[in-house]
Amino acid sequence: MPVNGVTARGEQQAVIARVVHAHQTDEELGAYLQTLMAEFEKLRELGFSQLEIASVREAARDYNRTRKKPVELAARAAKLEATGVNTWQKARKENDFSLFAPVLQEWIDIVKQEAAAVEPTSDVYDFCLDKFERGASTKRLDPFFASIKTPLISLVRQIRKTRQGPNRQFLQSKDLFSGTFSLETQKRLARRFSEELGFEFNSGRFDESVHPMTINIMSPSDVRITSRFSETELSSGILATLHETGHGLYEQGRNAQACKEGLPVSRPPGMGMHESQSLLWEKQVGMSAEYWEHYWPIILRSFSSLPYSEFTEFHKVINEIKPSFIRVSADEVSYPLHILLRYEIEKGLLHGSLQVADVPAVWNQKMEEYLGIVPQNDAEGCLQDIHWGIGLFGYFPTYTLGAVYAAMLFQAAEKEIPELRKCIKEGKFKPLREWLREKIHTVGSLYETADELVEKVTGSKLDASCFLNYLSNKYGALYNLSSAEVDAVTIRS
């Protein structure tokens, strides 16, 4: 968008928000929903399907929450969303948090007013968390984050220590992979990788953008994913592609009939479950040794500048653990600590125990404590993410919930799919994809929370131990940690 377009865009978004709001709060719709909810317990014997019953539950919830949300607040939020992004970009570019502070403060005010109007009995941050992850609350997430905090800080530290050790310098091999990699070849390969995981190009597009993303044009038959590529670094484009393909597979796998009928049951039970699908394909599959055993020869054939080497080298490089200031380029061990930091700051801001002006200092102090590094400036620190510029509070935790669900789901899949790792080694992804389609994608929000769905599929509720075991086993082996070092991280469940 050209810079002068921002005002008009804000006004347009406000108009659209008002039109959508009017439809979402239509009284005729409300009357139907009221009738259905009055008979909710009897719907099954009245012949409603489970998908329909879940849709009534979701639609009634949406309706009631939207009715309670003041329309002027929605319009104000829509307008701030447009101008907020611009201000955030400017503040980041000029590395000046004070430019962004008023936007952040206005979002906090809007979110508080919204929470007070919609769920007056709920805690304001619980209201935010529940918006993106049904059933999430600080009561539920405080102990969850507490259970991963110490083990992950400890694992990051141990791995950083090993880099001093003489025989653990495998990361020098990264030099093998620096060079110039044709963007055209990378794009062609990325398309192939995506297609081989099962992304359906007749029902989707694959393009480039500055920020990789997935959108669904209101139909599982029109799903758009994007990736980005670097001419000098090979792995980031591949991993971003696998990540977005995971989101894309969820979208293409949604219940087609329910989507066509606009039934809310077709949507995921939370953003964590959606993220679990991108992370499952990117991390559990795409960063496994088996995956690279299959694809490394293909990569070698495509880039003649690459020296011949074992797939294990590339596998080690993409699994490098190296604390970074930037969340989106963080490795999978430090990533949850980036999230924890944001979770604590958001909670503080919304509970009033932290003031906007203090965010930069608190950010840097937590970075030091969790990851042992301090950003040089706010552009690399508290201004790095777009989320607070567009009013997304309570969203960040879904990234880590997604990582944990992914580990749990992959473990369950390994138990149920014969020779799953062998399939991956042979580039056969259909068994896993179909399993996820049946267990996750088509199920949508049949169950009210992701927790319930995960329990149905894996037999247990949200549980960090599976994730921690996965990390300590994988990185213990890659970094030759002693079993004592590994044990210090692992929670035996």
Place this chain on the structure above:
Amino acid sequence: MPVNGVTARGEQQAVIARVVHAHQTDEELGAYLQTLMAEFEKLRELGFSQLEIASVREAARDYNRTRKKPVELAARAAKLEATGVNTWQKARKENDFSLFAPVLQEWIDIVKQEAAAVEPTSDVYDFCLDKFERGASTKRLDPFFASIKTPLISLVRQIRKTRQGPNRQFLQSKDLFSGTFSLETQKRLARRFSEELGFEFNSGRFDESVHPMTINIMSPSDVRITSRFSETELSSGILATLHETGHGLYEQGRNAQACKEGLPVSRPPGMGMHESQSLLWEKQVGMSAEYWEHYWPIILRSFSSLPYSEFTEFHKVINEIKPSFIRVSADEVSYPLHILLRYEIEKGLLHGSLQVADVPAVWNQKMEEYLGIVPQNDAEGCLQDIHWGIGLFGYFPTYTLGAVYAAMLFQAAEKEIPELRKCIKEGKFKPLREWLREKIHTVGSLYETADELVEKVTGSKLDASCFLNYLSNKYGALYNLSSAEVDAVTIRS
């Protein structure tokens, strides 16, 4: 859009059309408009500005017409628009008119029903013409097209004859300009050309697309133009850029306050006036010798493969007259004959004197008669344009009206702006741009028809003679036609 997305897209467009329709026909709006229209003659003395009065007139017309248009017809049209494009693309690809015929027939039915509902006393094709060019009708356009038909057929024939002549082979110089032209350099130059005409990049974007186009994101501060470039041919990308820049300048020059307030007076009085702005910059300016006297040295510096030559050579090449099957690549002498052909076919289809199945044969017979060439297949013939696939009947004539307005406006500008041609020769476009902004862009539809506006600015109503004089003078000189040959084409007004 992926192929499987088409059904969902059609449904979405139908939904949006219904929502928009509900707002456009809102009874409260209608009551306000009725009150205003009852006092229309007194609005001026009641303190309304001329812009406001024109807005009332336009809004009331829109409202009444939309109220009369059955909502189910609008939804049906929106749906057919999505599927129609796809069918047209398929028919063109497979060169099979019979695939497209049912879509064309359904559009004719829809248009007839719409005309009968909205303007029952109007002729159906007049209804179509008036939709895109207020006040246009066959009564007005039949004599207009009659006045250009014979002169243009004759001019095309005379020019084709000269190509046999020994000293008139300048087009061989085209070989000078074949080669490989870096797309990046072309894009950089195109951006510069656009900027130097006055396109404001803080209020617009310039991108690439398969079909060059201009859109306005509901604000003169967010105008998007696109162009396309060929690695082996230099002029098409430049001319497409100048064309779209002309549209873009109109959009950026619209009355900002009226746009902000959503007043319909900010829009052009018809598509012909919009097209006049693209054609004025592309043809009158961008295909003039003066323009290339300035820009040819810049082109030479940018492409080292080009041999040094006079700007006059390039000027001749881009002004080559060579009948083509394809309207969008037609030269400016044969272009109006492509339009005449479509005008006659549309009129026949809507008046019932021509059946859908007969379109291909009639098309080819008219191509032979007007341009002396017959397309080998329907893909290059009656299936070449998207317009009938999306229900645009009555639109084509605005291209030629635009060309005529452009010639009239440029002639008037030459009289009013001191040394206009000298300015162009020096790459100074501000005087012309500001003149157009004042006389055309900001005026919008203050006057009800483009005819009225043109008369205010130039002193005369739509008149083909100015256009014919321009063509015969320019091409007479370029092709060394004798004055007897030129006289045969010229209408002295």
